[in-house]
Amino acid sequence: MEYTIKQVAKLSGVTQRALRHYEQVGLLSPRRKSGSGYRIYGKEDLVRLQQILFYRELNLGLSTIKSICLDPDFDLESALTEQKRLLQEKRDQLDRLLLTLEHTLQERKGERMMTDQERFEGFKRQLVEENEKQYGKEVRERYGKETAQRANAQMMGMDESAYNEFTALGEKLLEKLSEAAKLGDPTSVSAMEVARMHKRWLGYTWGEYSAEAHRNLVQMYVDDERFASYYQGNAEFLRDAVHHFLDNN
Amino acid sequence: MEYTIKQVAKLSGVTQRALRHYEQVGLLSPRRKSGSGYRIYGKEDLVRLQQILFYRELNLGLSTIKSICLDPDFDLESALTEQKRLLQEKRDQLDRLLLTLEHTLQERKGERMMTDQERFEGFKRQLVEENEKQYGKEVRERYGKETAQRANAQMMGMDESAYNEFTALGEKLLEKLSEAAKLGDPTSVSAMEVARMHKRWLGYTWGEYSAEAHRNLVQMYVDDERFASYYQGNAEFLRDAVHHFLDNN
DNA sequence: ATACACCTTGACGCAACGTCAAGGTCAACA
DNA sequence: TGTTGACCTTGACGTTGCGTCAAGGTGTAT
Numbered sequence: 001m002e003y004t005i006k007q008v009a010k011l012s013g014v015t016q017r018a019l020r021h022y023e024q025v026g027l028l029s030p031r032r033k034s035g036s037g038y039r040i041y042g043k044e045d046l047v048r049l050q051q052i053l054f055y056r057e058l059n060l061g062l063s064t065i066k067s068i069c070l071d072p073d074f075d076l077e078s079a080l081t082e083q084k085r086l087l088q089e090k091r092d093q094l095d096r097l098l099l100t101l102e103h104t105l106q107e108r109k110g111e112r113m114m115t116d117q118e119r120f121e122g123f124k125r126q127l128v129e130e131n132e133k134q135y136g137k138e139v140r141e142r143y144g145k146e147t148a149q150r151a152n153a154q155m156m157g158m159d160e161s162a163y164n165e166f167t168a169l170g171e172k173l174l175e176k177l178s179e180a181a182k183l184g185d186p187t188s189v190s191a192m193e194v195a196r197m198h199k200r201w202l203g204y205t206w207g208e209y210s211a212e213a214h215r216n217l218v219q220m221y222v223d224d225e226r227f228a229s230y231y232q233g234n235a236e237f238l239r240d241a242v243h244h245f246l247d248n249n
Numbered sequence: 250m251e252y253t254i255k256q257v258a259k260l261s262g263v264t265q266r267a268l269r270h271y272e273q274v275g276l277l278s279p280r281r282k283s284g285s286g287y288r289i290y291g292k293e294d295l296v297r298l299q300q301i302l303f304y305r306e307l308n309l310g311l312s313t314i315k316s317i318c319l320d321p322d323f324d325l326e327s328a329l330t331e332q333k334r335l336l337q338e339k340r341d342q343l344d345r346l347l348l349t350l351e352h353t354l355q356e357r358k359g360e361r362m363m364t365d366q367e368r369f370e371g372f373k374r375q376l377v378e379e380n381e382k383q384y385g386k387e388v389r390e391r392y393g394k395e396t397a398q399r400a401n402a403q404m405m406g407m408d409e410s411a412y413n414e415f416t417a418l419g420e421k422l423l424e425k426l427s428e429a430a431k432l433g434d435p436t437s438v439s440a441m442e443v444a445r446m447h448k449r450w451l452g453y454t455w456g457e458y459s460a461e462a463h464r465n466l467v468q469m470y471v472d473d474e475r476f477a478s479y480y481q482g483n484a485e486f487l488r489d490a491v492h493h494f495l496d497n498n
Numbered sequence: 499a500t501a502c503a504c505c506t507t508g509a510c511g512c513a514a515c516g517t518c519a520a521g522g523t524c525a526a527c528a
Numbered sequence: 529t530g531t532t533g534a535c536c537t538t539g540a541c542g543t544t545g546c547g548t549c550a551a552g553g554t555g556t557a558t
Contacts, residue, residue: 001365004504004505005504005505006503006504006505011365011366011369012369012372012373013369013372013373015546015547016505017545017546017547017548018545018546018547020506020507021545021546025545034505034554036505036506036553036554036555037505037506037507037553037554038504038505038506038554039505039506046365046368047368050353050368050369053369053372054346054350057346057372061544061545062544062545063544076357077354077357077358080350080353080354080357081354083350084347084350084351084354087343087346087347087350088347090343091340091343091344091347094336094339094340094343095340097303097306097336098333098336098337098340101303101329101332101333101336102333104299104329105326105329105330105333108325108326108329109326116250116260116295117260119295119296119299120260120261120262120299120302123261123262123302123306124261124262253535253536254535254536255534255535255536264515264516265536266514266515266516266517267514267515267516269537269538270514270515274514283523283536285522285523285524285536285537286522286523286536286537286538287523287535287536287537288536288537310513310514311513311514312513
């Protein structure tokens with residue numbers, strides 16, 4: 001089943017402009033384009049769009065959503081479970097707000113006194129949550145990499161040994177990266193080795209490989225704090241190395 | 250009890266920048282400024298801020314909130330009741346979303362099939378609601394002017410006869426306005442009379458009068474559809490008349 | 499062949515702030 | 529009395545997530 005942009009817009013309630021915008025920022029690209037350049041979306045794109053909307057409902061920024069969805073550890077089922085928890089939290093929050101409102105009404109009628117703090121109960125908590133969400137710490141910490149990775153591996157049809165290779169490669173990558181980074185030259189031979197390893201590592205989860213996506217991903221490692229810290233401050237080095245690697249094919 | 254901007258920010262969870270912004274757009278001005286220009290907020294300002302936050306939670310734009318709060322017919326108690334209803338609606342919406350999420354999870358586990366429409370149930374309804382809210386039709390229609398006006402009058406300490414004068418003046422204003430508008434000249438003598446009447450009319454509800462607020466208000470009559478229609482297409486004329494009136498003191 | 503609804507890519511606009519920058523204020527403490 | 533340090537001020541430019549044209553290509557139906 002394929003859909004034009006108008007059909008997707010009508011189906012999802014998202015405007016055409018928004019869909020184009022999502023493509024521009026690399027968040028949701030149609031599965032293909034017609035001969036004359038028309039966008040053609042597929043079922044997978046609808047699933048992705050739904051994900052985007054759920055996250056947006058939780059007030060995540062598009063760039064944050066992007067990094068979540070492009071993360072090799074992304075697993076739809078864990079994501080849905082997490083979204084459920086967060087949406088429930090949001091609903092509870094709304095309930096607190098309604099309580100505050102009720103109190104304010106009572107105060108108005110002279111049936112109750114309110115302190116200044118009480119007047120803003122239900123608004124403030126939100127801010128803390130938003131911050132936590134922005135950096136997605138909760139999302140990450142709640143499921144150790146292990147679970148999500150395994151789920152993902154299964155979905156990609158890896159067997160136990162392939163999975164072990166995958167994780168081993170991931171660890172080795174981290175090692176080699178910090179070694180190479182110490183030398184400081186992202187064009188060095190060892191840096192190129194790291195870049196090649198990274199590409200191989202992505203191969204385990206990335207059905208099809210594209211240099212552009214690879215470039216974007218490592219750029220994201222730099223932009224997104226979570227990745228940056230996962231790569232222990234070597235995200236920039238990794239980016240430069242991979243870019244240089246890809247430049248020289 | 251008075252508060253500096255920092256205290257208000259801490260109390261409410263709103264940033265200082267946002268508070269300054271609210272002042273800039275004429276939404277929330279501190280009750281006074283200290284000798285050295287420091288913003289000093291009072292209890293009334295906190296109540297107003299709470300109102301703003303409730304409306305923001307409902308995704309109303311600042312300009313819409315402004316017109317609601319500056320409306321001579323604004324009544325806190327009706328507003329709170331209405332907010333309660335809308336927030337409850339929003340919570341129900343969240344529940345629908347959670348249902349969709351649950352269905353998607355089940356689909357993932359192969360326990361259920363989903364149509365494309367179902368996948369976006371709970372998102373789309375939102376759009377319609379947002380539109381209705383934007384123009385605040387519900388908010389207005391739910392309480393005829395009568396109720397709110399009476400409540401407001403009571404709060405301002407008007408007695409029955411003052412209230413009658415107030416409403417009579419309001420009606421006469423509409424009449425004279427449309428008469429004057431027919432002539433087309435907003436600087437005419439009859440236009441100036443209308444402007445003076447409008448000022449007098451505001452006097453009933455405005456505690457203290459300020460020319461700037463008056464200018465803003467009539468500008469809003471033009472910008473906001475609801476007022477524009479209340480003044481039967483003569484909002485622009487009224488604005489020009491009042492501005493000219495104020496220019497010539 | 500022309501009408502019509504659809505699509506494309508710019509490019510500018512806008513709301514609601516975030517984020518400096520440059521400088522004034524004020525209570526406290528040496 | 530001078531000097532921190534925390535607070536405040538007013539610009540002014542930046543960012544996000546689109547909305548809203550504008551100018552033009554596409555596709556099918558009559």
